Amino acid sequence: MAPTSMGSMSQPAIEVENLSKRYGEVVAVDDVSLAVAPGEVLGVLGANGAGKTTMIELIAGLRVPDRGRVRVLGRDPRRDRAAVRQLLGVQLQEAELHSALTVGELLGLYRSFYPDPRPAEELLDLVELRGQARTRFEKLSGGQQQRLSIALALAGRPRVVILDELTTGLDPRARRHIWAGVEGLRDETVLLVSHAMDEVQRLCDRVVLLDAGRIVALDTPAGLVAKAGVANLEEAFVRLTGKEIVTEENA
Amino acid sequence: MNEVTVRRPGAGSWLTLIGCEAKMVARDTAGLVVPIVLPLLILIMNAAAAGDQEVAGGRSALEVYVLPLVFTIVLATIGIVNMPSFLAYYRRSGLLRRLAVTPASPTMVLVAQMVVSLAQAVVGIGLAYAIAVVGFGARPPADVGMALAVAGLSVAAMYGLGMIVASVAPTPNSSVAIGLIAFFALGAVGGLFGGPDSLPEPVARVASWLPFGATVEGLSNAWSGASVDASNLAGLAISAVVGATVAAFLFRWD
Numbered sequence: 001m002a003p004t005s006m007g008s009m010s011q012p013a014i015e016v017e018n019l020s021k022r023y024g025e026v027v028a029v030d031d032v033s034l035a036v037a038p039g040e041v042l043g044v045l046g047a048n049g050a051g052k053t054t055m056i057e058l059i060a061g062l063r064v065p066d067r068g069r070v071r072v073l074g075r076d077p078r079r080d081r082a083a084v085r086q087l088l089g090v091q092l093q094e095a096e097l098h099s100a101l102t103v104g105e106l107l108g109l110y111r112s113f114y115p116d117p118r119p120a121e122e123l124l125d126l127v128e129l130r131g132q133a134r135t136r137f138e139k140l141s142g143g144q145q146q147r148l149s150i151a152l153a154l155a156g157r158p159r160v161v162i163l164d165e166l167t168t169g170l171d172p173r174a175r176r177h178i179w180a181g182v183e184g185l186r187d188e189t190v191l192l193v194s195h196a197m198d199e200v201q202r203l204c205d206r207v208v209l210l211d212a213g214r215i216v217a218l219d220t221p222a223g224l225v226a227k228a229g230v231a232n233l234e235e236a237f238v239r240l241t242g243k244e245i246v247t248e249e250n251a
Numbered sequence: 252m253n254e255v256t257v258r259r260p261g262a263g264s265w266l267t268l269i270g271c272e273a274k275m276v277a278r279d280t281a282g283l284v285v286p287i288v289l290p291l292l293i294l295i296m297n298a299a300a301a302g303d304q305e306v307a308g309g310r311s312a313l314e315v316y317v318l319p320l321v322f323t324i325v326l327a328t329i330g331i332v333n334m335p336s337f338l339a340y341y342r343r344s345g346l347l348r349r350l351a352v353t354p355a356s357p358t359m360v361l362v363a364q365m366v367v368s369l370a371q372a373v374v375g376i377g378l379a380y381a382i383a384v385v386g387f388g389a390r391p392p393a394d395v396g397m398a399l400a401v402a403g404l405s406v407a408a409m410y411g412l413g414m415i416v417a418s419v420a421p422t423p424n425s426s427v428a429i430g431l432i433a434f435f436a437l438g439a440v441g442g443l444f445g446g447p448d449s450l451p452e453p454v455a456r457v458a459s460w461l462p463f464g465a466t467v468e469g470l471s472n473a474w475s476g477a478s479v480d481a482s483n484l485a486g487l488a489i490s491a492v493v494g495a496t497v498a499a500f501l502f503r504w505d
Binding site (some may be wrong): 060061064073084085088092094095099100101109110112115156 | 257267349351
């Protein structure tokens with residue numbers, strides 16, 4: 001994996017400074033600052049409601065921050081919208097696609113939005129959907145829909161990729177395949193929201209732990225475990241946030 | 252690493268998206284029944300009798316009454332019921348939000364839906380007209396240019412109403428419900444269940460300003476060669492402008 005030293009001279013791929021966002025009385029993101037180095041895979045961990053999705057939506061320019069600033073490859077995702085859209089690939093949780101279109105048609109559509117898209121075959125192989133190219137989105141299983149969503153996030157050869165709940169709902173074999181695919185992203189910067197400790201352990205160079213909208217810890221997976229003085233990442237999560245891990249399945 | 256040539260989605264992207272929206276509409280079999288099949292049934296049920304019944308200026312009732320009504324039903328159901336239901340579904344499902352993080356803007360989907368809806372209206376009207384001409388001896392409008400102008404204004408007016416429906420409907424189902432209610436309400440005062448003569452005079456006068464009644468009257472006059480009432484044209488234009496304005500303020504992308 002790429003080096004993660006924050007002391008390097010290069011500009012961060014993602015830069016967040018004093019970012020805050022509230023919905024009415026609820027503070028979703030509270031004065032968050034972090035920098036993600038080019039090529040780094042940063043895991044975003046936190047219990048449900050910790051502010052993970054809001055932070056991602058702020059970085060993707062889908063929401064306006066109350067305070068603070070966001071830069072993606074040095075650009076403001078709202079003011080410099082067109083450039084950021086082209087450089088950023090996003091897999092959103094619970095975003096549907098055109099239900100009556102086939103996998104092949106959807107890939108063709110999303111590829112057409114970008115100047116230099118990845119070949120459709122490469123994307124189909126990455127998420128193992130070659131056999132489903134002619135299947136309509138509405139006929140895919142939940143796991144297959146999820147995999148297609150990942151392929152679409154990578155369609156435009158993004159330099160920064162946001163993956164929200166990458167392998168939630170996938171079977172163990174599909175998870176490993178997707179993981180191998182993410183490990184193959186050598187040049188891309190990845191922001192990986194996850195509930196799965198094994199996934200974070202395997203893929204992430206560093207992990208940011210959120211609780212009630214604030215950063216509780218930001219370290220390598222091994223560093224987090226050492227800091228908490230526990231045996232593994234799961235225990236570190238519980239120790240540092242005081243919360244049990246709630247997965248999508250038992251939420 | 253800062254130099255990036257920003258390229259907006261080009262003609263190829265637009266064509267791909269329009270093709271995709273066309274497939275969405277064509278594969279929604281149930282959604283084709285109301286705007287395409289229903290008007291054809293109304294035409295066929297009425298054409299035989301109306302084709303022989305002569306009204307003013309040597310024109311048949313088929314040309315002056317039935318065809319304008321059938322064409323208006325096609326335009327209204329597509330604009331007020333079908334198109335908004337797609338937009339409501341796209342918003343509800345997060346599809347517009349998903350597109351908002353690509354170089355394509357959700358506006359592209361809106362425009363593509365309008366293009367496809369227009370094509371659908373051309374197909375629906377074309378089929379009905381072909382059957383009326385071939386099967387029942389209907390003739391072209393006396394004033395072709397005026398008929399096209401009324402139809403064009405009507406498309407804009409129906410889209411305007413459709414955008415209001417798409418703006419206020421929280422879910423796809425409520426969009427269909429609101430759209431159908433609007434369709435039947437406008438239709439009831441616009442000649443869907445009988446000519447304006449059967450309505451109280453003030454209602455009939457208002458109806459000739461409203462999109463459904465204005466389209467029926469405008470097309471009817473274009474067919475018979477009578478001059479089209481300014482209230483019809485103005486009414487359609489006002490509906491289009493009001494619809495666009497309301498939608499600009501109320502339409503939400505997510």
